[in-house]
Amino acid sequence: MMVSAPPRVMTSLQGAIKNLNYPLPLPPESNQIWVITIREGLFVLLKVLNLDIAVSTRTGCHGDYLLILDGPHSYSDVITKLCQRQSHVGLVSSGQDLRIELHSEPFGAAAGQHTSLQAYYKARDVNECLVNNGGCAHACKNIFGSRLCGCRYGYRSIDFSKCEDIDECDNHNAGCAGICVNTEGSFYCACPEGYQLAPGNKTHCIDEDECSDPSKNSCEQVCVNIQGGHRCSCEEGFLLDEDGVSCGMLFNCSRNFTHEYAGVIQSPIIPDNIRTSVNCFWNIITYKDLTLTLRFLFRDWTPTQGCANYINITANQGAIRMREESFQICSGVLELADYHSDSDLLEMQFHSEWPHSSNFTLEYYTRENVIDWSKQCGGTLKGSGVLQSPGYPKFYPPNTKCLWQAVGAVKLKFHLFDLEREEGCLYDYLEVRDGEGVIGTNIRRFCGRKSPPEVLLTKTGSLFIEFRSDSSIQGRGFVAEFHIETI
The missing domain is CATH 2.60.120.290 (Spermadhesin, CUB domain)
Known part of the structure; x- marks a missing residue:
């Protein structure tokens, strides 16, 4: 015997729809009905998240099915009838009502054993402004369930739909310092003769700038506009003559x-x-x-x-x-x-x-401009970089001493080495001390005729590099890339 519960009436703007006993299937030989009725001016947007109906050997949706009607009654127009597994199906009513019927057959051929429904709905607004501008003279603004009329700037609303011009000049001269001229939907400010509107300001009047008019500017050098006229001035190093127009040079100035x-x-x-x-x-x-x-x-x-x-x-x-x-x-x-x-x-x-x-x-x-290069060079080397003689790319200065220190395994790659050429490396030289302490255990001194190898490696963990020059002959100096790794 078919069991039909009274229709469930839903009036909220959104809600969930699930069959009886969900997530279990709808009992066999049952009808479950929902009637959604929301306020006028809205549509119903239905989203079928999941509809599970067992495959039937019968055709034409005569087994279990989901029936959706465009209205509140059983005789309302059919929107769709579903009798297969469906998911994420969406539809919209033509008005404020929607009827949903879920039907299961008696036992037999597995009918009704797997029929279940999960869906949700929400109200969808009708845009009244799309038809005849909503009856508004100027602007129509759609709101949820209705519409609002508005007027353009410079107009006032009549009967909530019509608009008429506002005479802004009647209200404190519309803020104009001079003359106010009303126009349809707006106004503008004007000035008495001899004045003009201030740049970037549409309400206040300023004196006309005679300096910008060649027929009124009589100044020889600089024209300064003042209220009601102008005065002349002079550039740096000049003075204004007694005629107030010409400029004479001021001796010894500028x-x-x-x-x-x-x-x-x-x-x-x-x-x-x-x-x-x-x-x-x-x-x-x-x-x-x-x-x-x-x-x-x-x-x-x-x-x-x-x-x-x-x-x-x-x-x-x-x-x-x-x-x-x-x-x-x-x-x-x-x-x-x-x-x-x-x-x-x-x-x-x-x-x-x-x-x-x-x-x-x-x-x-x-x-x-004497530079003390001994204070400008030397220091601690870290990471990677370029080591070069002071003053490079110019010749290195005389009487200079620079001391660099590095901690770690050091790799030096020389790109340039040009120091004073002499045998004993006693005057201008680059000295590398590989080992602990400033004195070091492995001393290598290089000069003009004793150039360092293109690549110089140290692994003791401590390195001192000293550059010295005397007061006589200078060279181009040296340039080397360095890379230091922590030991």
Whole structure:
């Protein structure tokens, strides 16, 4: 006798569907029914994860089967009827209802013995905006189970679907500092005659820049725009004439001194009628193997509050060593003093404020850039790298001593070896001490006529390499690759 339980009604937006006794099969001669009913505006998305029905000798799905109907009733339209093993089958209802019937036959021909069902469903939204824009005048936004209408910027919503223009100028002139002009869906700001909108700002007005208009710019060198007009200025080393337009050269202000060994710089004589600030710039450039020294003589160097008159000095490398360890001089009358730098290029700025009463004389001269190579070479060798004589690729310097140490099995491969040529290796040489301690147990000394082998191996675990040069003859030096392995 066929057993049919009342349909199980499911109204949640998602859920699981399993046959009675799952994971055991549905009892023979049984019907199990599910009716899914969700709110209007949604579809039902069904996913059959696993449907297990034994193979039947009968045809036409007259044995065990799964029936899915597009609606809540037994007479609703059939979506599909399944009577074979299936997995991961998906389908969608046309409305808010879906009916699922699982049927098993009485015993016989193994019918009903293996019939089981596992599935799940979830609500699927209907996009109302796809039909006639959802009835919205401007924007339609689909939401779960419904839709919302919106208006473009510059419009307001009427009756939740229509839109009308907003006159932004009625609200505090829409933020315009000058004139507000309303347009359909928007507005723009304008300015009175003689003004223009500020760049990057669509609301505020600024004075028109006469300097950018050749017909209004009468300045000889520099034009500075001001509110309601403009004024003229001059480039470095020039002063503005009394006509307010022309520029005259200021003697001794701004110059480049290039590849000179010595020279003198005088502060400029600034006329009394110049009440603006004056800036002068000098660049002193000498040769790369020289450094610059400055000697100042300050005359009538008047102290000013807040360092109004000052001299700034900067170098392109190293650091300028001054008595006060400062790059700026702005004190009162100073004695004659030398300031030594480590640089071959110095930049100097002189800034003077009215009444321009500070004056100075600057002498500069050069010195040889002497490098103490003994402090620049030597050390501990680790891993792999390149060992080379100091100053390479130039000739190695005279009177130099370098000491390198390595711990481990060392391999040296020489690519270049060019030291002073003499028999006893007493003047310029490279000495390798293989063994414990600085003295070492295995001493090998190489020079011009006693070159090292192309590859030099040590295995004692400790290596000292010493390079020495005297004051007479120099060579190209040496270059060797090294590789150190831990013992």
